[in-house]
Amino acid sequence: MLDKTISPPPAEETTTRFGARHVLVLLALFLTVALNPIVGLVSGNAQAEIAIHFHTTELAWFTLTGALVGTFMLPFVVKAAGMYGKKRVIVIVTALGLVGDLIAALATSYDILLLGRGIAGIYGAAAAVAYAAARDVFPRPLVGPASALLAGSVGIVGVGGPFLSGWLIDTWGFRGALWFMVVATAVSLVILLAFLPESPVREARVRMDWLGGILLGGGLTAIAYGVGEGSEWGWTSGEFFAFLIGGLVALLAFGITQTRVSNPLFPMKLLARRQVWSVLLATGVAAGALYSVGVVMMLLALMPKIPGLSEGLGWTATHNAVVTAPISAVIIAAAIASGVLARRVDPRFLLGIGGVLTTIGYGIGANFHASAGQIISWGVISGIGMGMVVSSVPILIISAVSPQEQALGNGAQAMVQGVAQVIISQLVFVVMARDGMVMKGTQFYSDSGFSNGFWLVAGCCAAGTLLVLQIPKAKKLDEVEVGQAA
Numbered sequence: 279m280l281d282k283t284i285s286p287p288p289a290e291e292t293t294t295r296f297g298a299r300h301v302l303v304l305l306a307l308f309l310t311v312a313l314n315p316i317v318g319l320v321s322g323n324a325q326a327e328i329a330i331h332f333h334t335t336e337l338a339w340f341t342l343t344g345a346l347v348g349t350f351m352l353p354f355v356v357k358a359a360g361m362y363g364k365k366r367v368i369v370i371v372t373a374l375g376l377v378g379d380l381i382a383a384l385a386t387s388y389d390i391l392l393l394g395r396g397i398a399g400i401y402g403a404a405a406a407v408a409y410a411a412a413r414d415v416f417p418r419p420l421v422g423p424a425s426a427l428l429a430g431s432v433g434i435v436g437v438g439g440p441f442l443s444g445w446l447i448d449t450w451g452f453r454g455a456l457w458f459m460v461v462a463t464a465v466s467l468v469i470l471l472a473f474l475p476e477s478p479v480r481e482a483r484v485r486m487d488w489l490g491g492i493l494l495g496g497g498l499t500a501i502a503y504g505v506g507e508g509s510e511w512g513w514t515s516g517e518f519f520a521f522l523i524g525g526l527v528a529l530l531a532f533g534i535t536q537t538r539v540s541n542p543l544f545p546m547k548l549l550a551r552r553q554v555w556s557v558l559l560a561t562g563v564a565a566g567a568l569y570s571v572g573v574v575m576m577l578l579a580l581m582p583k584i585p586g587l588s589e590g591l592g593w594t595a596t597h598n599a600v601v602t603a604p605i606s607a608v609i610i611a612a613a614i615a616s617g618v619l620a621r622r623v624d625p626r627f628l629l630g631i632g633g634v635l636t637t638i639g640y641g642i643g644a645n646f647h648a649s650a651g652q653i654i655s656w657g658v659i660s661g662i663g664m665g666m667v668v669s670s671v672p673i674l675i676i677s678a679v680s681p682q683e684q685a686l687g688n689g690a691q692a693m694v695q696g697v698a699q700v701i702i703s704q705l706v707f708v709v710m711a712r713d714g715m716v717m718k719g720t721q722f723y724s725d726s727g728f729s730n731g732f733w734l735v736a737g738c739c740a741a742g743t744l745l746v747l748q749i750p751k752a753k754k755l756d757e758v759e760v761g762q763a764a
Contacts, residue, residue: 347399505705
């Protein structure tokens with residue numbers, strides 16, 4: 279049973295501009311959501327140096343360890359946010375993330391570095407809770423623009439972030455990037471404590487479904503890990519099938535237990551609604567594919583150009599920032615425009631058009647990626663599509679669920695997207711490495727490997743676009759209930 283919610287004052291409902299209080303709240307939520315793209319950007323720029331410094335062919339786990347931990351923890355974090363308060367939970371997981379960042383920055387071995395990144399991955403779950411908080415604390419006319427700005431953080435970070443990470447890495451190497459993660463997380467924690475109000479929207483406090491969470495998180499993690507190691511074990515090996523089948527059995531057991539426990543982690547009645555599961559599937563695959571393209575882009579730009587060994591472009595991180603800045607600006611503009619249009623337009627159309635543009639853009643990129651001019655030309659196309667996709671995700675969730683289900687809806691979407699991103703990213707590394715070479719413990723990539731990586735991402739974007747056809751007519755933002763805690 280849900281606690282009574284607080285309705286917004288009538289005057290707030292007519293607010294169409296961000297006042298000073300709204301701006302401060304938006305800043306706190308923005309930093310929470312932006313931490314993931316910030317870390318992804320900085321770590322992506324640093325991974326070429328990390329691979330060479332630690333002499334590892336297991337570079338994929340530098341970025342994917344945190345994603346796996348975040349996926350495993352997500353159901354617990356979302357449930358706790360519903361019961362104990364969204365601000366309280368966001369603050370706790372951000373503090374734990376800060377501990378992980380410190381461990382990674384001080385690491386003297388690759389194993390310790392992965393340990394730190396794994397602990398830091400816990401705060402990845404905070405973004406799902408932040409979107410739910412935005413629905414509670416902003417009045418109706420501001421929910422769409424606020425949600426779009428939060429989703430467009432990947433583009434906003436992408437404008438200044440590459441220059442910052444380029445300066446850090448070109449000046450202090452990958453250690454500078456790791457210490458920046460510490461500072462960014464600490465700043466976010468302080469601003470959260472200072473400006474984010476607690477939402478009074480609550481679920482009744484009940485016993486946590488630990489078994490359900492372990493089955494769900496463990497099953498998804500097992501599948502993602504099996505796919506990640508499949509190229510090394512062999513795709514027909516016993517180890518690969520053990521993790522794959524074990525993960526599927528755990529997910530089946532999760533579905534069964536959720537119909538039999540009194541307080542399920544994710545109510546099956548929610549996930550069984552076509553309006554919900556179709557949105558989760560389409561947005562999860564589409565967004566997961568988009569966030570996976572960074573693997574190809576970063577390694578293409580930053581790996582050295584060594585004839586016969588490595589076909590990277592050999593750019594500095596700063597030069598890469600200059601090249602990608604126009605693309606990031608386009609992502610921001612498209613995200614903001616989509617957030618405004620969603621008040622009047624069915625968000626399914628925005629997601630579908632965005633998916634088509636990203637498919638076209640990365641398909642072109644598979645054949646033309648040898649110069650800055652080529653990358654910018656198709657990057658603008660994919661950037662418009664990416665802005666439309668990432669801004670449509672939280673808006674479609676808002677249209678599909680009630681205010682009390684918002685945290686669960688965001689959590690479920692983040693889990694599907696996280697698993698899709700991990701699996702697609704792992705497969706990208708696999709197809710890129712097929713025609714590559716290992717030298718002194720470091721994996722290098724051929725031009726055909728980069729092409730195959732782009733084709734894989736384009737294909738996944740196309741799959742996400744086709745899944746949009748399964749979504750029933752969605753509510754426009756002006757038709758949904760929002761602003762309970764304004």
